Amino acid sequence: xxxxxxxxxxxxxxxxxxxxxxxxxxxxxxxxxxxxxxxxxxxxxxxxxxxxxxxxxxxxxxxxxxxxxxxxxxxxxxxxxxxxxxxxxxxxxxxxxxxxxxxxxxxxxxxxxxxxxxxxxxxxxxxxxxxxxxxxxxxxxxxxxxxxxxxxxxxxxxxxxxxxxxxxxxxxxxxxxxxxxxxxxxxxxxxxxxxxxxxxxxxxxxxxxxxxxxxxxxxxxxxxxxxxxxxxxxxxxxxxxxxxxxxxxxxxxxxxxxxxxxxxxxxxxxxxxxxxxxxxxxxxxxxxxxxxxxxxxxxxxxxxxxxxxxxxxxxxxxxxxxxxxxxxxxxxxxxxxxxxxxxxxxxxxxxxxxxxxxxxxxxxxxxxxxxxxxxxxxxxxxxxxxxxxxxxxxxxxxxxxxxxxxxxxxxxxxxxxxxxxxxxxxxxxxxxxxxxxxxxxxxxxxxxxxxxxxxxxxxxxxxxxxx
Ligand code: ADP
Numbered sequence: 001x002x003x004x005x006x007x008x009x010x011x012x013x014x015x016x017x018x019x020x021x022x023x024x025x026x027x028x029x030x031x032x033x034x035x036x037x038x039x040x041x042x043x044x045x046x047x048x049x050x051x052x053x054x055x056x057x058x059x060x061x062x063x064x065x066x067x068x069x070x071x072x073x074x075x076x077x078x079x080x081x082x083x084x085x086x087x088x089x090x091x092x093x094x095x096x097x098x099x100x101x102x103x104x105x106x107x108x109x110x111x112x113x114x115x116x117x118x119x120x121x122x123x124x125x126x127x128x129x130x131x132x133x134x135x136x137x138x139x140x141x142x143x144x145x146x147x148x149x150x151x152x153x154x155x156x157x158x159x160x161x162x163x164x165x166x167x168x169x170x171x172x173x174x175x176x177x178x179x180x181x182x183x184x185x186x187x188x189x190x191x192x193x194x195x196x197x198x199x200x201x202x203x204x205x206x207x208x209x210x211x212x213x214x215x216x217x218x219x220x221x222x223x224x225x226x227x228x229x230x231x232x233x234x235x236x237x238x239x240x241x242x243x244x245x246x247x248x249x250x251x252x253x254x255x256x257x258x259x260x261x262x263x264x265x266x267x268x269x270x271x272x273x274x275x276x277x278x279x280x281x282x283x284x285x286x287x288x289x290x291x292x293x294x295x296x297x298x299x300x301x302x303x304x305x306x307x308x309x310x311x312x313x314x315x316x317x318x319x320x321x322x323x324x325x326x327x328x329x330x331x332x333x334x335x336x337x338x339x340x341x342x343x344x345x346x347x348x349x350x351x352x353x354x355x356x357x358x359x360x361x362x363x364x365x366x367x368x369x370x371x372x373x374x375x376x377x378x379x380x381x382x383x384x385x386x387x388x389x390x391x392x393x394x395x396x397x398x399x400x401x402x403x404x405x406x407x408x409x410x411x412x413x414x415x416x417x418x419x420x421x422x423x424x425x426x427x428x429x430x431x432x433x434x435x436x437x438x439x440x441x442x443x444x445x446x447x448x449x450x451x452x453x454x455x456x457x458x459x460x461x462x463x464x465x466x467x
Contacts, residue, residue, distance in 0.1 A: 009186045016182030017175060027381050028167055035163075039156050043135050044123060050084075050333045051121065051139040051147050051242035058142040066141065074098060085148040086141075089116050105150055111138050115146065126150070192221030192416065196228055208236040241411070248413030252294065252425060256287045263287075297427045301412065304434045311353035311438060315462060318348040318357075318382065320392060325358055327382055329365050338372055342380040348390050349462045352439050357459075360435040360443070363428040364394040364455045370422055372398035372452075384461060389441065392457040400449035409445070432457065 004010050050073070057065045063086070070084035074097030083105070085096040091107050105126055115122045121139035128134050136150040192215070199212045211232060212225040260283070267280035303309050326342035333340030350357075368378040376397040385391050399418065401409060408414045410433050413426040433443040440460045447453035 001385065009183065012186045013179060013182040016186070017179045020182070021175050024171065028170070032160075032163055035159060035360070036156060039159065040135065040153075043151060043153065044137070047123075047135065047137040047149055047151060048121065048139070048237045050082075050149055051137060051141055054084075054086075054141040054147050058145060063094070063142075063145065066145070066147075066214075070095055070097045076278065080152065081154070082151045083149065087146050087148060089144060089146060097234045102128065102150065105134065105136065107148060108138075112146065115140070125153075128152065180448065186228035189221075192225060196225060199228075203232070208232065208239060212421055220435055245412055248259075248426065249298075252413060253291065255290070256291050260284050260287045294425050297425070298412070301427065301431050301434045304438050309353075309356075309438055311356055313351050313353055316350050316353075316354050316357060318350050318392070319344045319346065321354060321358060322361065322380060322382060322392065325362050328362075330368060332369050332377065336369060336372075337374045338369060339377040339381075340369070341377075344380070344382040346382075346384070348382060348384065350390060350439070350459045351462045352423060352459065356435045357439070360432040361392065361394075361457060363432045364443070367428060368394050368396035368398065368453075368455070370424070371419065372396045376452075385458075390459050390461050394455045394457075395452065397452040399443065400451055400453055401447040402449055403447075406445055406447060410443070 041075055053073075054066050054069060057069050066086055070086060073086055074082055077360060079098045080101045081098055083097050083100070083102045085093055087093045087107060089112060091112055093107065105128065108124060111122050111124055115138045119140065121137060121157070124136040124138070126134050126136055133153040134150045134154065135153055136148065139147050139149075141147045196212050199210050203208050211229045214225050214229065217221050224461055263280045263283040271277050271280065300309070304311075322342065322344050326340070365378070365380065372378055378397075379395045380393070381395070382390060382392045401416065405414070406418050409416065410429050412430045415424060415426040429443065436443045436457055436459065441458040442454050442456070445453055446456075
């Protein structure tokens, strides 16, 4: 039960019922006061008509006629229902109807004084026998003659009693009805939320296929279901890529470790001389270095992506950086008999961590030379673009990249099938792109299979010169 009290359905129903009931209550009260005031106006009107009647009789038959009229009128209407008193402005009563029922009603001198001042009429409301209310009128019916007449407010009392009954019954019905209809409406509206909750419960690490059914009604819940499904799509993609990356890491770590183990085993079985053990140690160091390099690269990518790179930005002459890096690759190009040209005509400056920038650029040149066959060409060029950027391009005449993989090659550990025979870890391009992005730039590729590739490293142009 306490759980039910905490649900939105319960709280909304409570609000709905509360607002509905309070509104009904306010409507009832307004109606009551309107009806009571209408009834009172009607009573006042009737009393004023009686006063006019007395004025007319006094004019025709004098005070004696009025005295008789008081008795006759009260008898006709019922002496418990109405009374008449004729008096002078000083309060002296000179005639009245039968007053035994009305003995509580005295002449109110204050009202008489007020009447004398106003010269027309004054109303008053009094309680008779501590139970019933009476409406009293003081009015001049002739010069120096005042009529005090009062009538029991019977109708109001009856109306109030009937109204109380109607009010209790109607309010009970309204509260019941609003609670039921509120609960029904709220449950209907929140049905979509239940569906989303159920779907979320069914989703586990191994079952990410479940989706919330979308109604297409374009309401808030449909929008929520749609957003939830989109989030699930993204989670599924992420989980898949994490799994894939895990597989790749396991695979890429397995090969060097297997090689290290193989070399150690061979040395144990066949190694007789110190030279054999020396060679095994050298192999182990080489493989370990490759492993460490891979792990370090992964760390650099992760830290850079998390914004914890610790880059040291400074003004960098890109043209010089490109030239120096290219000089280092000239022997590799010659070795592979590749025509390697590096032509950067202008001097460009960027705000960068020079070591990281060198690493990103070197990866692109290294790939171009690695994947281009003997006799091919690799060209490096740099230019300023209209968007205030510098594009450094590494263009090769290599095998090109299948369009299906042109975005995937930037994923960690992805290596195209055709490249598996070349040495590599599948971390060079992700590292280059992460570094470029940390500098406010990017790395993109345009490639035609069989004709070659163009890798573009874009960096924001820096509008100053190194002194
Ligand atoms: P690695 O070169 O160590 O395999 P990279 O992340 O540098 O890893 O490159 C990922 C993949 O992209 C490579 O395995 C290769 O398939 C493809 N690739 C990169 N550069 C080129 C290029 N210049 N020409 C053709 N394929 C390339």
